[in-house]
Every structure is written in C-alpha cells, then in structure tokens.
Amino acid sequence: MPPYERLLIPMPPVTQLVRSPDRGGPVQPLLSVRNLVKHFPVRDGFLARTKRAVHAVDDVSFDVAKGETLGIVGESGCGKSTTARLIARLMLPDSGGLLFDGDGVDEFGGMSLQEYRRNLQMVFQDSFASLNPRMTMEDTISFGPREHGVGRQQARTRARALLDRVGLRPAQFAQRYPHELSGGQRQRVNIARALALEPRLLILDEAVAALDKSVQAQVLNLLQELKTEQGLTYIFISHDLHVVQYLCDRVMVMYLGQVVEVGPVAQIYSAARHPYTRALLSAVPSMDPARRTSKPPLSGDPPNPINPPSGCRFRDRCPHAEAVCASAAPLLHGQGNAAHLAACHMTMAGSGHSAAPALEIHV
Amino acid sequence: MTSIVSSAVPMPDAVLAPQVASAGYWRSVLQRLHRDPVAMACAAILLLLVLAALLAPWITPADPFKASMLKRLLPVGSSGHWLGTDELGRDLLSRLIYGGRLSLTMGIVPVVLAFVIGTSIGVLAGFLGGKINMVVMRTLDVFYAFPSVLLAVAISGAMGPGMSNSLLALTIVFVPQIARVAESVTTQVAKLDYIDAARMSGAGTLAIIRVQVLGNVLGPVFVYATGLISVCMILASGLSFLGLGVRPPEAEWGLMLNTLRSAIFNNPLVAALPGVMIFITSICFNLLADGIRSAMDLRR
Numbered sequence: 001m002p003p004y005e006r007l008l009i010p011m012p013p014v015t016q017l018v019r020s021p022d023r024g025g026p027v028q029p030l031l032s033v034r035n036l037v038k039h040f041p042v043r044d045g046f047l048a049r050t051k052r053a054v055h056a057v058d059d060v061s062f063d064v065a066k067g068e069t070l071g072i073v074g075e076s077g078c079g080k081s082t083t084a085r086l087i088a089r090l091m092l093p094d095s096g097g098l099l100f101d102g103d104g105v106d107e108f109g110g111m112s113l114q115e116y117r118r119n120l121q122m123v124f125q126d127s128f129a130s131l132n133p134r135m136t137m138e139d140t141i142s143f144g145p146r147e148h149g150v151g152r153q154q155a156r157t158r159a160r161a162l163l164d165r166v167g168l169r170p171a172q173f174a175q176r177y178p179h180e181l182s183g184g185q186r187q188r189v190n191i192a193r194a195l196a197l198e199p200r201l202l203i204l205d206e207a208v209a210a211l212d213k214s215v216q217a218q219v220l221n222l223l224q225e226l227k228t229e230q231g232l233t234y235i236f237i238s239h240d241l242h243v244v245q246y247l248c249d250r251v252m253v254m255y256l257g258q259v260v261e262v263g264p265v266a267q268i269y270s271a272a273r274h275p276y277t278r279a280l281l282s283a284v285p286s287m288d289p290a291r292r293t294s295k296p297p298l299s300g301d302p303p304n305p306i307n308p309p310s311g312c313r314f315r316d317r318c319p320h321a322e323a324v325c326a327s328a329a330p331l332l333h334g335q336g337n338a339a340h341l342a343a344c345h346m347t348m349a350g351s352g353h354s355a356a357p358a359l360e361i362h363v
Numbered sequence: 364m365t366s367i368v369s370s371a372v373p374m375p376d377a378v379l380a381p382q383v384a385s386a387g388y389w390r391s392v393l394q395r396l397h398r399d400p401v402a403m404a405c406a407a408i409l410l411l412l413v414l415a416a417l418l419a420p421w422i423t424p425a426d427p428f429k430a431s432m433l434k435r436l437l438p439v440g441s442s443g444h445w446l447g448t449d450e451l452g453r454d455l456l457s458r459l460i461y462g463g464r465l466s467l468t469m470g471i472v473p474v475v476l477a478f479v480i481g482t483s484i485g486v487l488a489g490f491l492g493g494k495i496n497m498v499v500m501r502t503l504d505v506f507y508a509f510p511s512v513l514l515a516v517a518i519s520g521a522m523g524p525g526m527s528n529s530l531l532a533l534t535i536v537f538v539p540q541i542a543r544v545a546e547s548v549t550t551q552v553a554k555l556d557y558i559d560a561a562r563m564s565g566a567g568t569l570a571i572i573r574v575q576v577l578g579n580v581l582g583p584v585f586v587y588a589t590g591l592i593s594v595c596m597i598l599a600s601g602l603s604f605l606g607l608g609v610r611p612p613e614a615e616w617g618l619m620l621n622t623l624r625s626a627i628f629n630n631p632l633v634a635a636l637p638g639v640m641i642f643i644t645s646i647c648f649n650l651l652a653d654g655i656r657s658a659m660d661l662r663r
Binding site: 088114120126132135197 | 556557560565566570575578579
C-alpha cells in the first residue's frame with residue numbers, strides 16, 4: 001500500500017507480531033549475501049591521508065537456505081563477526097548487497113530496513129553487555145514488540161510466555177535485572193528477546209562461546225528445539241568446531257576476510273579440500289589419547305590484514321604453496337560438486353599447481 | 364489476550380499468576396541511601412536549610428533589613444541577637460536565614476538548567492558520534508578551556524550585574540562540564556551490545572536514546588551535577604562578593620561575607636558566619652552526591 005493511502009485508513013492496533021510468510025518457496029535461499037566488502041581505513045598519524053585499510057571482509061558471497069543452520073568458522077580476526085554485523089546492517093558494507101527471500105534489502109524497490117530487521121535477529125556473545133543493566137527481563141524482551149506497535153499488556157504477556165519457553169519461570173525472572181542472572185540464564189533471555197519479533201533468521205554470533213560446557217549443551221538443545229518448533233534458520237558463528245559439527249547443516253570456513261571453503265558439514269569434516277580447513281580440523285582436540293596431536297597443524301600467525309598477501313591469502317602458511325599461489329587468487333569452485341566449494345589451486349583443474357588435476361579438454 | 368499467546372506457545376500458569384511487586388530501580392537506590400548515615404545526615408541538614416529558607420518570614424526573630432546604629436557588630440550570643448549583628452546592626456540570624464533563599468537558588472537553579480541543557484547536548488553528541496560529536500564537543504571545549512571562576516566573572520561582567528544575569532552566566536559555565544560527562548558516558552553506553560540489539564529491533568534513534576540510553580547515563584551525570592551545586596554556590600557567592608551578582612541590601616551569603624569582611628578584626632566570628640553557611644551547604648551537597656553515587660551501584 002502506498003504511504004499516502006496508509007494515512008487515510010486508520011491502522012488497527014497491532015496486537016501481535018506475525019512471522020512473515022514464505023514467499024519464494026523452499027528452493028529460493030532465505031538470505032543471499034552478494035560480494036560484501038568492508039575495509040576499515042587505518043590512520044597512519046595526524047592529518048595523514050588514509051591509504052591503507054584493514055581488509056576485514058573481502059568479496060564474501062554465500063547463500064543461506066531456508067531452514068538450515070549455516071556455521072561460519074575461522075580464526076579470530078578472520079572476519080566472522082564483521083560479516084555478521086554486515087548482514088545485520090549494524091554496519092554498512094563498502095560494497096555488496098543482501099537479498100532476503102528474493103527482496104533486495106534496504107535498496108530501492110526492495111525491503112525496508114525496519115521490515116528486514118524484524119525478520120532477522122541476532123544473539124551476541126557477551127550475554128551481559130547485550131542486556132540493558134537498568135531494565136528488567138520483561139521490559140527488555142517487550143521493547144522490540146512495543147516499538148513495532150504492540151500494546152503494553154500484550155507485549156508483557158508475550159514476554160512472559162517467551163521467558164517460559166526458554167526455560168525461565170516468568171514469576172521468578174520477569175522482574176529481575178541482568179546482574180541477578182547467571183550467564184546461561186542471560187543468554188536464554190537474549191534468545192527470548194530475539195524471538196519476540198517473530199524473525200525467520202537468527203544470527204548467533206559466538207552465542208554459546210562464553211558459557212561453560214554443561215550450560216552450553218542446554219542452550220544448544222534449546223536452540224535446536226526452537227528451530228524445529230518455529231521453522232527458524234540459523235547462521236551460527238563459532239570457533240568451536242565440535243559445536244559446529246553438532247549443530248550445523250553446512251559449514252563455511254573463512255580466512256582473512258574471505259571464504260576458503262563451504263560445504264555440507266559431513267563433507268567438510270571428512271573430506272576437506274582446502275589445506276587451511278584441514279589444518280583447522282586437525283587442531284580439534286581428540287578424545288582418544290592414541291590420536292593426540294603431536295605436531296602443530298599450522299605455524300605462524302595469520303598475515304597482517306592491512307596488507308594481505310597477493311594471490312592466495314593462505315600461501316605463506318601453506319605447506320603446498322607454489323609460484324601460482326602468489327600470482328593468482330584462487331576462486332571458489334566445486335570440482336563437479338556444486339554443494340562443496342573450495343578456493344585452492346590444488347583442486348582447480350588447469351590452475352598451474354603441480355598437484356592440480358589435469359584439465360580435461362573435450363574436443 | 365490469552366488466545367494470542369496460546370496460539371504461539373502454550374500458556375503456563377505462571378504467566379497468569381499475580382505479579383510480584385517489583386522494587387524498581389530508583390526505589391532500591393533510595394533504600395540503600397537510607398542505610399547510609401552520612402548521606403542521610405547531609406540530606407537532613409539540607410532539608411532543614413531549604414525549609415528555613417522557605418519559611419523565612421515566619422521563623423526569623425527580627426527584620427533582616429532593619430538597621431540600627433546602636434547595635435552594630437554585636438558578638439555572637441547577645442541577648443535578642445543570638446548570632447550577633449552585622450556592620451549596620453541588622454540581625455545576623457535573620458539575614459542568614461533570608462540569605463539561604465538567594466544562595467540556594469543561585470546554587471541550584473544554574474545547575475538544574477545546565478543539567479537539562481548539558482545532558483541533552485552530551486547524549487545526542489555521544490550517541491550520534493562521528494563528525495557531529497566532534498563539532499559539538501570541540502565547540503564546548505572552547506568554554507571548557509577557561510577556569511570556571513574566570514568564565515563566570517567574564518560573562519557576568521559582560522552582561523552586567525544582577526541576579527538573572529549571574530544565573531545565566533553560571534548556567535553557561537556548567538553546560539560544557541555536564542555535557543562532557545554526559546557525552547563520555549553515552550559514548551561508552553552506545554558501544555554496548557544492548558544498543559545494537561535495540562537497533563536490531565527496529566527502534567528509531569530517539570526511542571533508543573529515551574528507553575535504552577538515558578537510564579544508564581542520567582545516573583552518573585546526576586551525581587556529577589549534584590556535586591556541582593556546591594561549586595555553583597561558591598561561584599555565585601564569589602560573583603556577589605565581587606559585586607556582579609546580588610546587590611545590597613539583599614541578604615545573600617556571598618554578599619554578606621563581602622560586606623562583613625571589614626569587621627573581621629573587630630568581630631571575626633560574626634564575619635565568618637556566612638562563610639560557614641556556604642561551607643556547610645556545599646559539603647553537604649558533596650557528601651550527598653557521594654552517597655547517591657554508591658547507592659546507585661546495583662551490584663553492591
């Protein structure tokens with residue numbers, strides 16, 4: 001409805017937020033991330049021209065299918081959280097865009113930012129910093145719906161129901177302040193707040209990383225339950241590969257602001273194609289003492305993101321690096337499997353790397 | 364109402380149970396303040412001073428403006444004039460009580476005005492950040508560069524003597540100070556995840572400031588402003604002392620200190636009394652501010 005008509009017709013009071021219906025069908029990705037780029041300029045000194053920039057996210061594209069859990073893994077500083085904040089539009093990208101269920105986000109003819117944000121919510125790592133210390137749990141959860149026009153009483157009732165759903169007794173917790181709760185309880189409240197707007201997509205940015213293992217398991221189970229119950233889609237950002245394996249359907253591996261490998265969780269964990277992914281997985285501690293890690297899977301620190309290496313960004317830590325890796329940047333490719341992509345010259349036919357398969361030329 | 368919820372998630376009994384009366388943040392702060400004897404004593408003294416000032420016409424033993432050549436500079440404890448008389452033979456107790464009216468007004472009104480203006484500027488600048496913040500704060504820094512006494516004297520002197528002018532001058536002195544505190548607290552708050560979460564909920568900037576930011580900023584700024592009341596009273600007294608504030612024959616503590624200073628060798632106790640009043644009031648405001656500060660720390 002055009003805005004001027006909205007002014008003519010009195011809007012009925014909103015009593016409850018309803019989850020937006022599916023539009024594109026199951027095949028259309030819920031979220032398509034297209035060529036996101038974010039560089040942070042570095043100031044060299046007073047009045048200096050800013051020429052150098054931290055390449056936090058460099059040309060990242062991926063799709064999130066409806067109903068799946070996509071895990072994003074990588075070392076600290078690889079751009080996982082920046083990607084999350086770019087998707088949430090808490091930060092504007094230098095270039096690149098988002099499509100939500102086929103609609104361009106925050107662009108002409110597309111979906112408004114307010115509408116988009118109602119469909120997408122985020123749970124942050126720091127459960128304490130993500131709750132207002134001066135607001136009760138009930139007020140925190142009902143803030144979003146109230147801003148969307150839900151009446152005070154409805155919003156309160158809903159907040160209490162949500163508290164109950166995430167396993168906190170409303171009579172006991174509704175009037176509490178954040179410092180009166182434990183970390184796990186606070187993270188449950190954060191989840192309840194995210195659900196209050198009836199989103200379709202939830203970004204979990206290291207949401208369980210700060211919790212101890214037993215509480216972590218409870219919260220992960222809660223997330224699983226909520227997902228099946230409400231048909232949610234998750235983007236799960238983590239550096240804990242065990243948790244990712246448990247929770248996710250697909251995994252995306254990032255290194256220095258770029259996607260190096262993406263594929264179904266089973267294929268990534270059993271047959272990783274990128275040397276970085278293999279190094280990352282071999283660093284996972286094993287429960288079996290006979291299979292303890294004896295040599296470090298990877299040496300050195302990630303290179304400085306201000307001046308990333310030319311060609312493949314992993315090459316100066318990669319045991320298989322050759323001349324071609326310095327001269328050309330590998331592209332994500334599938335080797336005949338469109339679901340499992342990796343960006344490495346070793347698997348790309350005809351790349352010039354000695355380990356690469358021969359280029360099949362069909363005459 | 365029930366049907367709305369039950370459609371989404373099962374309605375537990377607890378949701379319908381009567382709500383436990385919540386303490387509320389400010390009520391719990393008051394409770395803690397009640398347990399602080401120093402703060403409570405200061406609050407009592409201040410209350411007494413304010414009441415005395417309000418009820419001055421009914422409780423003063425004599426006319427504060429009636430001079431008598433025969434009774435000049437009577438010492439403390441004279442019959443009929445418990446606190447003695449000033450250089451014109453006016454009853455000092457009555458003048459001190461009446462003086463509280465102007466002195467407290469001069470101490471509190473500029474700080475209240477500066478609190479409203481300074482907090483608005485500081486919170487907006489801190490929350491919006493970037494270039495707006497830089498321009499606003501650098502502009503205020505120009506005022507901040509001068510010592511507050513000098514600035515108050517300069518503004519007051521430029522606008523001419525008189526009570527309203529000195530109130531305005533003092534307000535201008537305190538706006539940058541309060542704005543700076545509000546800005547720095549807001550900048551810290553604006554970085555926290557719950558502000559991002561509020562943005563994610565689709566709320567507008569003003570709604571976020573009103574609901575999420577102000578509650579976390581007003582407390583520290585309020586404490587800082589309470590502490591400024593004592594500074595403001597001393598500055599106001601200073602202005603009156605210099606002849607830029609209230610003019611004779613009005614009773615005001617700073618002005619009384621000024622006119623009585625010639626008698627300091629004849630009757631030092633009487634001459635010091637207005638200063639004692641300024642001292643007591645300002646130290647009470649300071650200690651009360653300290654008490655509120657510690658009472659507002661929720662985690663104790």
